[in-house]
Amino acid sequence: xxxxxxxxxxxxxxxxxxxxxxxxxxxxxxxxxxxxxxxxxxxxxxxxxxxxxxxxxxxxxxxxxxxxxxxxxxxxxxxxxxxxxxxxxxxxxxxxxxxxxxxxxxxxxxxxxxxxxxxxxxxxxxxxxxxxxxxxxxxxxxxxxxxxxxxxxxxxxxxxxxxxxxxxxxxxxxxxxxxxxxxxxxxxxxxxxxxxxxxxxxxxxxxxxxxxxxxxxxxxxxxxxxxxxxxxxxxxxxxxxxxxxxxxxxxxxxxxxxxxxxxxxxxxxxxxxxxxxxxxxxxxxxxxxxxxxxxxxxxxxxxxxxxxxxxxxxxxxxxxxxxxxxxxxxxxxxxxxxxxxxxxxxxxxxxxxxxxxxxxxxxxxxxxxxxxxxxxxxxxxxxxxxxxxxxxxxxxxxxxxxxxxxxxxxxxxxxxxxxxxxxxxxxxxxxxxxxxxxxxxxxxxxxxxxxxxxxxxxxxxxxxxxxxxxxxxxxxxxxxxxxxxxxxxxxxxxxxxxxxxxxxxxxxxxxxxxxxxxxxxxxxxxxxxxxxxxxxxxxxxxxxxxxxxxxxxxxxxxxxxxxxxxxxxxxx
Numbered sequence: 001x002x003x004x005x006x007x008x009x010x011x012x013x014x015x016x017x018x019x020x021x022x023x024x025x026x027x028x029x030x031x032x033x034x035x036x037x038x039x040x041x042x043x044x045x046x047x048x049x050x051x052x053x054x055x056x057x058x059x060x061x062x063x064x065x066x067x068x069x070x071x072x073x074x075x076x077x078x079x080x081x082x083x084x085x086x087x088x089x090x091x092x093x094x095x096x097x098x099x100x101x102x103x104x105x106x107x108x109x110x111x112x113x114x115x116x117x118x119x120x121x122x123x124x125x126x127x128x129x130x131x132x133x134x135x136x137x138x139x140x141x142x143x144x145x146x147x148x149x150x151x152x153x154x155x156x157x158x159x160x161x162x163x164x165x166x167x168x169x170x171x172x173x174x175x176x177x178x179x180x181x182x183x184x185x186x187x188x189x190x191x192x193x194x195x196x197x198x199x200x201x202x203x204x205x206x207x208x209x210x211x212x213x214x215x216x217x218x219x220x221x222x223x224x225x226x227x228x229x230x231x232x233x234x235x236x237x238x239x240x241x242x243x244x245x246x247x248x249x250x251x252x253x254x255x256x257x258x259x260x261x262x263x264x265x266x267x268x269x270x271x272x273x274x275x276x277x278x279x280x281x282x283x284x285x286x287x288x289x290x291x292x293x294x295x296x297x298x299x300x301x302x303x304x305x306x307x308x309x310x311x312x313x314x315x316x317x318x319x320x321x322x323x324x325x326x327x328x329x330x331x332x333x334x335x336x337x338x339x340x341x342x343x344x345x346x347x348x349x350x351x352x353x354x355x356x357x358x359x360x361x362x363x364x365x366x367x368x369x370x371x372x373x374x375x376x377x378x379x380x381x382x383x384x385x386x387x388x389x390x391x392x393x394x395x396x397x398x399x400x401x402x403x404x405x406x407x408x409x410x411x412x413x414x415x416x417x418x419x420x421x422x423x424x425x426x427x428x429x430x431x432x433x434x435x436x437x438x439x440x441x442x443x444x445x446x447x448x449x450x451x452x453x454x455x456x457x458x459x460x461x462x463x464x465x466x467x468x469x470x471x472x473x474x475x476x477x478x479x480x481x482x483x484x485x486x487x488x489x490x491x492x493x494x495x496x497x498x499x500x501x502x503x504x505x506x507x508x509x510x511x512x513x514x515x516x517x518x519x520x521x522x523x524x525x526x527x528x529x530x531x532x533x534x535x536x537x538x539x540x541x542x543x544x545x546x547x548x549x550x551x552x553x554x555x556x557x558x559x560x561x562x563x564x565x566x567x568x569x570x571x572x
């Protein structure tokens with residue numbers, strides 16, 4: 001990749017300052033995109049790097065690594081499988097549409113090129129051409145995503161399958177300059193074109209969240225445009241699946257228009273001499289908790305036959321072309337080690353044969369259920385802290401807006417958060433088991449170990465200084481005593497709201513075996529005014545911490561099980 005030379009002058013301090021300020025401003029406004037630009041323009045510039053550029057470059061590398069870690073390899077594999085299945089469907093449907101358009105042109109020619117039929121054939125040709133142009137646009141974007149994220153590895157997989165940064169750079173861009181905005185405009189124009197050639201009105205292919213009935217009232221999604229909704233924080237392989245799905249919808253739209261043209265030419269008029277049941281699934285890979293979609297029909301059937309179709313005990317809806325549609329929620333079960341399981345469904349098609357007799361054809365189809373990947377985001381995973389509020393975000397990315405989970409928890413109490421998947425677990429046993437269910441369908445479970453709260457340490461200072469045990473202090477020096485309870489550093493980083501400690505005890509001025517004065521305390525800083533005028537060389541100040549208490553995330557106080565603490569300070 002060709003890289004630009006550095007844009008920051010090394011000799012003009014004022015220009016350097018202004019450009020660095022701009023970079024920092026953009027980093028706060030749109031970190032993923034701006035860091036990517038810095039990588040291209042500055043970080044890789046070699047000998048021209050300034051210390052500031054190196055610092056920014058390191059920030060980019062760290063962020064890229066963190067983004068890559070957010071997506072598990074299992075999830076990437078499933079997205080790649082979904083994309084491959086969609087691309088296979090696109091290839092098959094594209095070939096079918098091409099055959100249908102050629103058949104229309106051939107039939108019109110056989111009938112003598114009548115003006116009305118020629119116009120219909122020309123319309124089918126224009127629809128095919130427009131569709132091919134639209135598919136080429138989408139394919140070009142997919143190729144760019146693959147190329148700019150490293151291409152293919154030696155096993156045929158994507159090197160940059162997890163890359164989210166390049167997806168946002170390419171598809172969203174700075175100031176909405178990404179390809180998704182141009183793609184949306186072209187898709188909207190394509191739908192307008194198709195609506196001019198169709199009796200039925202097609203819905204948009206590139207909706208903003210506010211245009212989608214399932215998202216327009218979702219507080220987390222409703223303000224997102226098409227680009228951010230489909231490509232924001234999206235791994236590259238998932239973005240490919242979104243684009244492949246768009247191609248499938250484009251071909252379905254074309255098929256609807258061309259089929260209507262064929263119907264108007266009575267292209268379906270033919271003598272059937274062979275019948276066989278056929279099923280055309282949208283994908284043979286389906287994540288548990290999501291819908292399985294497929295079309296079931298008889299090959300070479302006609303609308304005049306009016307077939308009746310069932311799946312199990314359910315009667316299917318059959319359209320005017322003799323095509324039945326089925327849809328059901330895929331359930332999970334005993335998955336194989338690779339996270340998949342095979343399932344089948346059985347249906348029937350009843351229609352009249354050439355002699356006018358009712359004939360029933362049975363069909364059984366196998367499909368693959370993919371175990372959904374449950375992601376848990378928390379500073380304490382894979383272990384929680386006992387009797388503490390451990391906040392978790394349990395998500396299933398494959399379900400998207402259809403994710404409405406409920407949780408069955410063993411070994412902890414549960415506090416639901418303000419968003420789907422956000423919960424606070426307060427463990428009461430050594431292990432916690434969390435089962436995840438979505439809309440009544442069990443998805444899987446996660447198991448967590450539980451840690452005890454680590455003991456804090458006690459830090460005593462005089463006049464904000466540690467006193468060397470053997471040296472002591474001058475008798476007239478002590479003015480204020482500080483007693484702090486220091487939490488374990490890892491515990492404090494993970495659960496800061498659980499690390500508010502308070503100490504209680506006494507500070508005693510002792511001379512040989514006599515207590516000269518005693519000061520009780522229950523705070524952090526304790527003035528030693530009561531000892532003024534009493535302290536003499538050879539005396540001792542004895543600090544005793546008799547009780548330590550902790551305030552938890554509910555602002556409730558609890559005692560900490562610690563032995564009494566003593567510290568002696570010698571006066572000289």
